[in-house]
Amino acid sequence: MLNHTTGQAEAPILVEVKGLKKYFPIRSGLLRRQIAVRKAVDDVNFSIRQGEVLGLVGESGCGKTTTGLCVLRGLEPTGGSVTMHVDGNAVDLMQLNRERLRTFRRHAQMIFQDPFASLNPRMTVFDTVTEPLRAHGVTDRDTLQARALELMELVGLAPHYLRRYPHAFSGGQRQRIGIARALALNPKLIVADEPVSALDVSVQAQIINLLKDLQEQLNIAFLFISHDLGVVKHTCNRIAVMYAGKIVEEAPTDELYAAPKHPYTEALLSSVPRPDPRHRENEIILSGEVPDPAHLPGGCPFHPRCLYVEERCKHETPALTPIGPNRRVACLRAEELSLRGMST
């Protein structure tokens, strides 16, 4: 979003995620004994500047949602830190107790994929969008009413919808309500988990434009989670590609699409069917299945599907390493490979 070429490189850092881990126990048998762990998120590091949009992409089960939830402590991480820089203070969310976390939450909100499941059917739109305010102790009816009207205006809904219940709304309208609720407390960061994936194509564009407008007007930073490489291309300044619980590549959006450095990114870009029948052939088809983080191979986790695998890839695990000023990649052969990007 925002200035595509220069991005927000000058803006100060808003949130820093370091060594984030979430291991789920795998249990089995009558006594539900733990027999192994599923490393859903395994040592994830990234930062987001104020007003910046960082995309998080990857296939199902690679850990995107778990990362998003852990960043906001909607789920307790197994390890790591999430430091937010707000009003001149650096706060590690992992160190906050329940009460302080609750008050701090106003700075960081979440938008969910499924606009049908994420709204309470028994609450009017007014109650839904003002709930975060009431949770933070705002009770004055006039204040709530004024803010509700502002929020409706921001997300492009008519004020009379405030009295209605969500069942009467379309997917796009429900997603607008979810966005209004997330905006209620003027957050600095929004984690948006597949916010347009459940919507029809013609409505997707409306919501993407709305998110862009809000980000520009209100200078909100986003962690934008999506599996759709078309959607992230048009919304994000920078993109992190996840594979089996780890970030395998991170780059400014245009650079990632033009010249991917990780074989997985190359294959991902190539396998998206382009909406142009004149560009049909020579897609790269990866063999094998989307990995299960409970059964990862040794060495490079991508090596069983990689087209460029060498003997050492089966033993050495590549670390996410800087290459060039703004890019990081986790591939042993990154320097020597010359991979295919997406020409426009």
Added chain:
Amino acid sequence: MENILEVKGLKTHFRFDEGIVRAVDGVDFRIRPQGTLGIVGESGCGKSITAMSIMRLLPRSAKIVDGQMLFRYPDSRNIEQIVDLAQVDEDGRTMLEIRGNRIAMIFQEPMTALSPVHTIGEQLVEAIRLHQDLSKREARNLGIEMLRKVGIPRAEQRIDDYSFQLSGGLRQRAMIAIALCNRPLLLIADEPTTALDVTIQAQILRLIRELQEEYAMAVMIITHNLGVIARMADEVAVMYRGRVVEFADVDSIFHAPKHPYTKALLRSIPKVDAPRTARLLSIRGTVPEPFAVVPGCPFHPRCDVAVAGLCNSGEPPALLPVRNGHAVACVLETEESRRYA
């Protein structure tokens, strides 16, 4: 008739106490032998109900109320038949001979289409023996061969798995194996890759294309994803609110679309291969709810070029040819082409 399937003026309606849902309300298209027709449109526009009408697998509350679906096929004595699928008895002999044999179908969610209480092998054997005179042993061997063909590793073991033991991609492969075991002339694929990840989607789309070639069959692929259409189809029907609003070869649909809805849809998708723009061009409003009755052109409330008096009253515009093989249901387009004819 050279086409394998010709659908003309198909209407399939649901009748409820609250009113009529015109799920399919004037659908016209044709499929050439060995050709690939793509059907594209937003959720609820009637794609699946069109497919279910052809298969005669409609829910009880739905009725085919008008139209023809002419299907041409060689019968069991290899004599060419043309039947109107709209007229035959859905449980009768003709339909039993066609369904799962001459026309087969795969679905978006293999989990619901496959039986959870029978192994993949049992379902294969049943499907094969329904239409081919083979022993159980022979059918099972053919089944294993089919699973190999669709790229399932260790097919001779996997055949005894239940569908829930397979990953999403393997499940879709198993469903394709079952659909193709009787070598159909037409495969209807309803959102076959929507539930899959892109790398798996690429595998399945390529598999469908390879098998289409090997079996010399026609494919009707239903999807809301314009990328899938561009990769697979040679002709395309664009649907909106139960009607085909544009029909053309795939290159014309993407490079010379005529219907305002097709144009707007193409503009609004965030293309992975286009330079980034500050804003996407969206289509205003939403698809009206199913019970709503929209006079005139069903797209006029959202159309940027609609002309009052012309577009918002009367009957919906008919799908009329504007050029060879290119047909459009828009008053403005057909007026235009008439003027320059």
